[in-house]
Amino acid sequence: MRGAADEQWCVAWRTQGGELVSGGKDGRLIQWTSSAAEEVFTRELSHATQRKPCFSPEGDWMSVDRTLGASTLMETSGKRSIPLPDGFLAVWMGPGAREVVAVTEGSAMGKGNRLVWFDTQSMREVASVPTGAIVDGWFVGSVAFSLDGSRWVEVTSDGAMKCREARTGRELGRTTVPQPRAAEASDSAHLAFSRDGTVAAWSDAFSGEIHLWGVTEPHTRRLIGHSLGVKHLAFSADGSLLASASLDHSIRIWSVAEARLVRVLRGHWAQSNGVAFSPDGRTLASVAHQDSMKFWDVSSGRELCSVPGSDWGESLAFSPDGRWLGIGLSPGNANGSGMRLLRGNVNGAR
Numbered sequence: 146m147r148g149a150a151d152e153q154w155c156v157a158w159r160t161q162g163g164e165l166v167s168g169g170k171d172g173r174l175i176q177w178t179s180s181a182a183e184e185v186f187t188r189e190l191s192h193a194t195q196r197k198p199c200f201s202p203e204g205d206w207m208s209v210d211r212t213l214g215a216s217t218l219m220e221t222s223g224k225r226s227i228p229l230p231d232g233f234l235a236v237w238m239g240p241g242a243r244e245v246v247a248v249t250e251g252s253a254m255g256k257g258n259r260l261v262w263f264d265t266q267s268m269r270e271v272a273s274v275p276t277g278a279i280v281d282g283w284f285v286g287s288v289a290f291s292l293d294g295s296r297w298v299e300v301t302s303d304g305a306m307k308c309r310e311a312r313t314g315r316e317l318g319r320t321t322v323p324q325p326r327a328a329e330a331s332d333s334a335h336l337a338f339s340r341d342g343t344v345a346a347w348s349d350a351f352s353g354e355i356h357l358w359g360v361t362e363p364h365t366r367r368l369i370g371h372s373l374g375v376k377h378l379a380f381s382a383d384g385s386l387l388a389s390a391s392l393d394h395s396i397r398i399w400s401v402a403e404a405r406l407v408r409v410l411r412g413h414w415a416q417s418n419g420v421a422f423s424p425d426g427r428t429l430a431s432v433a434h435q436d437s438m439k440f441w442d443v444s445s446g447r448e449l450c451s452v453p454g455s456d457w458g459e460s461l462a463f464s465p466d467g468r469w470l471g472i473g474l475s476p477g478n479a480n481g482s483g484m485r486l487l488r489g490n491v492n493g494a495r
Contacts, residue, residue, distance in 0.1 A: 274314030291342025
């Protein structure tokens with residue numbers, strides 16, 4: 146799938162209609178059809194650099210960035226849009242985008258960072274809670290929400306990791322992690338939250354050490370194995386497994402309950418950039434810098450297949466039924482810029 150002028154940073158599937166939506170560095174929102182693998186529409190966004198956006202659970206709405214450091218909620222059909230006030234960057238959306246949570250950048254607002262709940266019907270603030278999470282320019286790092294939006298986890302600049310209740314900000318748990326450097330705040334991939342909001346994972350960009358935290362526990366459990374920094378963390382849908390992609394070229398799968406290494410996946414000759422579990426949890430897809438994309442059998446660690454190419458980017462998304470996989474491509478590589486769509490039994494890749 147080609148048509149984007151620059152790297153696509155985030156992709157998501159619409160549950161209705163089977164379309165794939167992507168947002169990228171060139172500041173454009175693109176919708177693709179899975180049947181014809183063609184571009185449906187392209188919308189210019191004032192040449193804003195696209196931060197990693199968030200999507201509604203159905204994939205019908207997504208956040209896109211505009212100038213002045215603010216998000217616009219846009220229907221993926223292109224028919225409607227809802228601009229948020231200047232300085233508000235969306236980090237979570239509820240069904241139908243009827244409710245959105247945005248974080249304010251302290252420097253832009255002249256005050257400390259806040260998480261703000263918006264009713265998009267009236268565009269009124271429903272709740273506002275101060276947050277110490279790191280907010281760095283266009284990037285909102287160190288904030289992650291549970292799937293239902295009932296709680297979030299944050300990592301603050303002093304190394305505190307907290308789980309907090311939505312709207313009230315009531316602290317549900319707290320622990321400590323190595324104090325993050327400012328540069329690490331710009332990559333939210335180092336923080337992952339399980340879909341049910343019970344377990345969080347954090348890794349700094351340098352040591353390769355992963356901190357696994359059950360939000361009711363006083364301390365983290367360390368996952369040690371990577372020799373270099375971790376680029377991406379991903380929980381399986383049931384939360385039983387955590388996958389990590391590292392600069393050391395390896396992919397590792399960890400048992401969340403036992404905080405132990407299950408297996409190491411080797412085959413990439415360059416740094417591993419991104420990982421994604423299939424919906425049924427049987428298959429893991431991975432991409433690496435200037436290397437092929439691979440599918441792995443989670444239970445055995447066996448490489449199922451390899452898709453030739455280079456510089457696949459970092460963004461992966463399975464369709465809800467697992468039959469399609471969308472991959473964001475980096476610019477200037479043999480695969481072209483934009484999106485590539487794979488079709489077949491990628492859910493099991495059997």
